[in-house]
Amino acid sequence: MKKTLRRTAxxxxxxxxxxxxxxxxxxxxxxxxxxxxxxxxxxxxxxxNIVLTATIPMTxxxxxxxxxxxxxxxxxxTVATISAINFGTSASPCTSVLGTVTTVAVxxxxxxxQDYTASTGVTKGYVGNVTANVTAGACKFTVTGxxxxxxxxSTGILAVNSVAGDLAVSSSPAPVNCGTVVTTxxxxxxxxxxxxxxxxxxxxxxxxSNP
Numbered sequence: 001m002k003k004t005l006r007r008t009a010x011x012x013x014x015x016x017x018x019x020x021x022x023x024x025x026x027x028x029x030x031x032x033x034x035x036x037x038x039x040x041x042x043x044x045x046x047x048x049n050i051v052l053t054a055t056i057p058m059t060x061x062x063x064x065x066x067x068x069x070x071x072x073x074x075x076x077x078t079v080a081t082i083s084a085i086n087f088g089t090s091a092s093p094c095t096s097v098l099g100t101v102t103t104v105a106v107x108x109x110x111x112x113x114q115d116y117t118a119s120t121g122v123t124k125g126y127v128g129n130v131t132a133n134v135t136a137g138a139c140k141f142t143v144t145g146x147x148x149x150x151x152x153x154s155t156g157i158l159a160v161n162s163v164a165g166d167l168a169v170s171s172s173p174a175p176v177n178c179g180t181v182v183t184t185x186x187x188x189x190x191x192x193x194x195x196x197x198x199x200x201x202x203x204x205x206x207x208x209s210n211p
Contacts, residue, residue, distance in 0.1 A: 030075045031116045031208025039070040041199045042080070047157060050087065050094075050192030054143070054169065054182050058101040058136055060087045060094035065194065067108070069204060076125065079206055080111035098181070099137030106131035111149070111158070116208025121153035123206045127160055130167065130190075141175035141182050143167050147190045155195075156203035162190045 044065040052058045069080035087103040088094035094101035108129065115124040128146045147162035167188040169175060175182050198204050 029210045030114070031210050032073060032075050032077075033209050033211055034072045034077050034079050034113050034116075035205075035207045035209070036069050036071045036079050037205050037207075038198050038200060038202065039068075041068050042066065042196055042204060043199075044082075044085075044158065044194040044196050047193040047195045050160075050190075052087075052101075052103070052134070052143070052188055052190050054134070054141070054186050054188040056097055056136075056181060058094055058096040058103075058134070060101070060103075060192075062089050062092045063087050063192065063194070069111070069198075072113070076112045076114045078110045078128075079113045079123075079125075082109035082111065082127070083107055085109065096136045098139055102135045104133045106133065111151075112146075113151075113206060113208060116206070118207075121205075121207075123151045123153075123208060125149060125151075126166070127158075136182075139175065139178035139182055141178055141186075142170035142173055143188050143190075144170050151196075151206055153203070153205045153207075156197065158194045158196055160190055160192050160194070162188075164189065166190075 046063040050060040050063040065082050065085035067081045067083040072079050084107060085105045110128040112128045113123050113125040126146045126148050130145055132143045134141055145167040147160050147166050149158055149160045151158050164187045169184050169186045171184045196204055
């Protein structure tokens with residue numbers, strides 16, 4: 001009888017501990033106050049290739065952006081806007097198997113924060129309000145949606161790493177001269193790293209908290 005009681009106590013204790021761990025994890029409170037320093041204007045320059053894959057990869061060796069950033073409240077919260085972004089130049093155009101790629105962004109885009117890890121200084125979120133008109137050879141289509149991303153305080157790198165379903169090919173306007181290569185069923189993937197610098201030349205910091 002005593003052995004049975006001891007076993008019951010052990011099982012009950014383990015169950016309680018497991019429940020406590022689960023409850024603690026589930027009750028983690030997301031950041032609602034986002035402090036961006038310094039605030040104001042910024043520039044972004046690609047670090048490595050920028051690749052948009054819509055069935056076929058379209059690669060840019062040159063890309064840059066600019067906009068403004070600032071502290072915000074809420075979750076999710078917009079901590080920066082992208083007022084201008086370019087892909088490729090006349091000297092270094094973006095390329096694909098269909099030919100030279102021209103991408104015209106319809107801005108503003110947004111940089112949205114959702115989760116912050118203090119131990120690593122990494123903010124998870126996404127680049128939102130994405131609309132871009134893409135021409136690859138004779139094929140023309142429009143990409144819309146968002147792109148998952150992270151920002152690391154120590155490096156100043158905004159790493160765009162979208163997943164299938166983040167972005168879509170618009171049906172209005174629908175793709176033109178793309179055949180079956182790019183259709184409205186295509187789910188583009190946008191990947192690449194951007195080095196961010198504030199107007200004073202420093203690396204911006206994004207810190208999330210929940211006072």
